[in-house]
Amino acid sequence: MTVLRVTEANAASGSLAGLQAAASRLSALQTQLSSGRKITKPSDDPVGTVAALALRGQLQRSNQYQANASSGIGWLSQVDSTLSSVQTQAQQVRTLILQGSNTGANDASSRNALADSVDQLRQSMLALANTTYEGRPIFGGTTAGSAAFDSSGAYVGDTGSIVRTVGANDDVQINQTGTAVFGPNGGNLFDLLTTVSSDLRTNPSGLSGDLASLDAAMSNLSAQQGQAGSVYQRVQLVQTNASKTSLQLTTELSGLQDVDVADMAIQVSSANLTYQASLQTTANIRQTSLLDYLK
Amino acid sequence: MTSFSALTNAAAALAAQSYGMQITGQNIANADTEGYTRERVNEVATGPVPGVVTLYATSSKTAGTVNALGASRLNDPLIDARARTQEGLSGYADTAATTMSDIETNFNEPSDTGLTEQLNSYWKDWSAVANNPSDSAARSALLQQANTVTDTLHSTSSALSQLETDTQAGLASSVSQINTLAGQVGQLNAQIAVDQATGHDNPSLSDQRDLLLSKLATLGGAQSQLQPDGTATVTMGGLTLVAGATASTVAVNGSNLLTVGGTAVTLSSGQAQAQSQALTTTLPGFQASLDAVASKLASDVNSLHTSGYDLNGNPGGAFFSGATAATISVAITDPTAVAASATPSASGNLDNGLATQLAALGTSTTGADAAYRTLVANVGSASQRATEQSTVQDSVTASAKSLQASSSGVSYDDEVTNLLTFQRAYQASSRVLTTVDDMLDTLINRTGRVGL
Numbered sequence: 001m002t003v004l005r006v007t008e009a010n011a012a013s014g015s016l017a018g019l020q021a022a023a024s025r026l027s028a029l030q031t032q033l034s035s036g037r038k039i040t041k042p043s044d045d046p047v048g049t050v051a052a053l054a055l056r057g058q059l060q061r062s063n064q065y066q067a068n069a070s071s072g073i074g075w076l077s078q079v080d081s082t083l084s085s086v087q088t089q090a091q092q093v094r095t096l097i098l099q100g101s102n103t104g105a106n107d108a109s110s111r112n113a114l115a116d117s118v119d120q121l122r123q124s125m126l127a128l129a130n131t132t133y134e135g136r137p138i139f140g141g142t143t144a145g146s147a148a149f150d151s152s153g154a155y156v157g158d159t160g161s162i163v164r165t166v167g168a169n170d171d172v173q174i175n176q177t178g179t180a181v182f183g184p185n186g187g188n189l190f191d192l193l194t195t196v197s198s199d200l201r202t203n204p205s206g207l208s209g210d211l212a213s214l215d216a217a218m219s220n221l222s223a224q225q226g227q228a229g230s231v232y233q234r235v236q237l238v239q240t241n242a243s244k245t246s247l248q249l250t251t252e253l254s255g256l257q258d259v260d261v262a263d264m265a266i267q268v269s270s271a272n273l274t275y276q277a278s279l280q281t282t283a284n285i286r287q288t289s290l291l292d293y294l295k
Numbered sequence: 296m297t298s299f300s301a302l303t304n305a306a307a308a309l310a311a312q313s314y315g316m317q318i319t320g321q322n323i324a325n326a327d328t329e330g331y332t333r334e335r336v337n338e339v340a341t342g343p344v345p346g347v348v349t350l351y352a353t354s355s356k357t358a359g360t361v362n363a364l365g366a367s368r369l370n371d372p373l374i375d376a377r378a379r380t381q382e383g384l385s386g387y388a389d390t391a392a393t394t395m396s397d398i399e400t401n402f403n404e405p406s407d408t409g410l411t412e413q414l415n416s417y418w419k420d421w422s423a424v425a426n427n428p429s430d431s432a433a434r435s436a437l438l439q440q441a442n443t444v445t446d447t448l449h450s451t452s453s454a455l456s457q458l459e460t461d462t463q464a465g466l467a468s469s470v471s472q473i474n475t476l477a478g479q480v481g482q483l484n485a486q487i488a489v490d491q492a493t494g495h496d497n498p499s500l501s502d503q504r505d506l507l508l509s510k511l512a513t514l515g516g517a518q519s520q521l522q523p524d525g526t527a528t529v530t531m532g533g534l535t536l537v538a539g540a541t542a543s544t545v546a547v548n549g550s551n552l553l554t555v556g557g558t559a560v561t562l563s564s565g566q567a568q569a570q571s572q573a574l575t576t577t578l579p580g581f582q583a584s585l586d587a588v589a590s591k592l593a594s595d596v597n598s599l600h601t602s603g604y605d606l607n608g609n610p611g612g613a614f615f616s617g618a619t620a621a622t623i624s625v626a627i628t629d630p631t632a633v634a635a636s637a638t639p640s641a642s643g644n645l646d647n648g649l650a651t652q653l654a655a656l657g658t659s660t661t662g663a664d665a666a667y668r669t670l671v672a673n674v675g676s677a678s679q680r681a682t683e684q685s686t687v688q689d690s691v692t693a694s695a696k697s698l699q700a701s702s703s704g705v706s707y708d709d710e711v712t713n714l715l716t717f718q719r720a721y722q723a724s725s726r727v728l729t730t731v732d733d734m735l736d737t738l739i740n741r742t743g744r745v746g747l
Binding site: 047052060064068164289 | 395399411412415640644645671678679682697702705706707
């Protein structure tokens, strides 16, 4: 192999190229360290970038699923507590019917008093049936109106369903319509209570039939409450899972795009050392020539 | 051969050595001059010519002495050609890498403010509308976010267009530089041919021309070949750019392709080619991909949105208008006109079926989000590839240039050694002169004076 001549030009450009390479490596590492990101631009790691972008999407969605589930849980809690109150009051009506049946045919004033109580309870249950959550009647379907039942006890909502997306392709219906909970128009709980009230006043013999109807209505209320409860459990489970998923995605994303500070610090100091060594070498290497030795 | 011829010999030698020192001085003086090629004195020994009385000879060549026949450049044309080829490839790779890096910067990914996050927020806002369709704040927030998405698309698109304009200006400037350089090479060619024909070599002209050739290689990927008459023939993609004193014109045609003398040419090296390629394929390609993202977003959202009903029960209109990244905009300004309901109703209802479906568009593997991720991946890998190519090419070029500097560059050690040689030779020749003079003195002044 021939010996390469070392000339002023190539010695200088060689040293300069080495210096610049060391400086550029140092600068790239410092950018990563100061930004805290391994991936500061797509070309740093195209595959990692796409994975990071996809993870960001998943993370945002997972967070949104949690928010959707929270909103669903709020709604379902309202449904549950409302139905419990309705149940309690229906139970009171049942007691009143039993009292009316036992009072006997002649004590009209007592039965009128009982009927007044039933009317009061009907008003109260109607108010419960019109309970709102975030301004919407919870048993009104998708109605834009403010009530599910009008003052006569007729259903004025619609049959629309309200869903919450709690996962990818996982839409959960969170509402029950007024007709499903309280019975169809003309035969709903409020119509029954009107009948109970008038039977108490004028037709005590009809009370036994009313009692049977009330028991059927109460059993439906229980079933509906049970259904709301199971949806509640499902949504809560999904929410817990989504929160775990979010945590996991955050960890993954961090592993993908964030720098390991200790590792990076070592790399930076090593690059720094290289750079300083290049500077030192460049400063020393071509200081002398033959001229220094000729007198 | 006469006694006096020895004097003439010594005088010629003194002249040759001092010329050598002059050239060495020139080499040292130009050690850092760009494009300077070290020179060597061409010394030849000339034998005595019999029968000519040296004292009266008209030429010093008649003596048995040394003669300096000018100086010649110590370059290796093969190494020079190789360095130029690599410079052309470097010019191409560096410009391509810079362009890609500029494109990449405009996408601002991955970040909390890039289009990916804007779209994520947009889909989230649809969920918020789904959770509470009657909430006008959620609807307004959705419209605001939709405007942010379109603004981001606009700014990315216009940044790409601006880059296109800048690259066009850069290409025009490269082409005008190529034409200027080609013209200068032509003029130098003419001068060099005359000099060579008349035997008055001027190495500095060749140095200047080689420097221009190397710039032409970087800018235009031009190849050059030395001709026997000393001129350089420059070609670009097989078409002649400079032949002798004549230079053709390089231009850019309507489709952003380079032309030499009117004929379109495709190259694989040179800065101008990289700029032309950015304008013909790279930038339009990414612009089209970005347009596809905008168009996909508009068509996906619109086809669902127009199938639904707004808060007042009216059928939903188009959510986005425009189908390119530069023209897409939000067509709705009234929050109640956002369609969240999938079921018809005379006076509107609070159904959230449509909003739920729209929120789910973000998960689509064929939707705008996925298309955008693919675009970012393509930008990233293209930029990474271009940067790697440019780094590799730069090191190849550096090695070729180093080899060139090694063959034609000045080394002080070399020159100082030569200087010593010439100095000693000069001293020796002076001694010869003195000695011969002494001898003649003895002959002329002391002969026949024995015993005086």
